[in-house]
Amino acid sequence: MGATVIDPWRRPGADTLGSMDELLVDCRACPRLVAWREQVAREKRAAFRDEVYWGRPVPGFGPVDAALLIVGLAPAAHGANRTGRMFTGDRSGDFLYAAMYEADLASQPTATRIGDGLELFGTRITSPVHCAPPANKPTVVERNTCRGWLEQELALLAPTLRSVLVLGGFGWQALLPVLGSSGWAIPSPRPKFAHGAHTVLAPTGDDRAPLNLFGCYHVSQQNTFTGRLTPQMTTEVLRAAAQAAGLPR
Incomplete structure (x- = not known):
């Protein structure tokens, strides 16, 4: 039986990114993902056996007035699911983060833990699915259940958001319909994912600016090691993507 799609972004108090994230980290809407993330947090990887894993949904990271949004896939079991x-x-x-540092979007080229001094400049990172999935493969139901968080994040970032960079085809396919319901027109035929792909989405209302959409291969080891x-x-x-977003400001 599939998970029920919920509307957590409609709850009172979820009118800032901070308040939304407070709700997000307590989400238990997808039984398979809840079971997996918590199992990983209990069993751990040997290299991290002395650490306390986060083991919860992972919120977005970056300033609340970001002009550039980077969209990945989902937290890694022993990465973001461990560090939060x-x-x-x-x-x-x-x-x-090494590439972001080279592009002047991050204060340092490494990211080890919360509190390590890393700061992002004009850029926020999020994902369509906020819990670590088995084999790094969320189901369509899980993606759709998590969709509301991404819609709310886009709505809260809209006043400053000018560019989105999507890492990988999964994120691209997940993001396009969300953008279409969040104030930007998706052309027909839909833009296809490719590394370096770039299209400009026109706003559908006066409260949105044109949005630059870029594609990049995912930074998975399958791509980077090969x-x-x-x-x-x-x-x-x-x-x-940063230049299209007007960064640095």
Whole structure:
């Protein structure tokens, strides 16, 4: 039996990113994901056996007035699910934050834990699914159940948001319909995911600005270890997305 889609973003008090995140970290809407993230947090990886895992939904990371939003897939079991911060504590995060540092979007090239001094400049990182999934593969039901959080995040970022960079095809497919219901027109045929893809989405209302949509291969080890995605490729796309967002301000 599938999880029930809930509307947590409609609860009183979820009118800022901070208050939304407070609700998000207590979400238990997807039984399979709840069971998996908590199992991983109990059993741990040997290298982290002395650490206390986060083991909860992972909120977005970055300033509340971000002009650029980076959208991934889901937290890694022994990365963000351990540390409680997006792309923190694993090799994918090491790769991403090093590229962001080169693109002048991060204060340092490493991300090890909350409180390590990392600061993002004009950029926020989020994902369509906020809990670590088994085999890094959330189901369609789980993606759709989590959709409301992304819709709310986009609505709260809308006054300053000018550019979105999507890491991977899953995030691209998950994000397009959300953008379409959040104030931007999706052209027909829909833009196809590709590394370096770039399209500008027109707003559907007066309270939205045009949105630059970019694609980048996901920073997974499958891509980075094989050379399909290099640091230079990642930095170049980040710089293009940042420039379209008007960064640095």
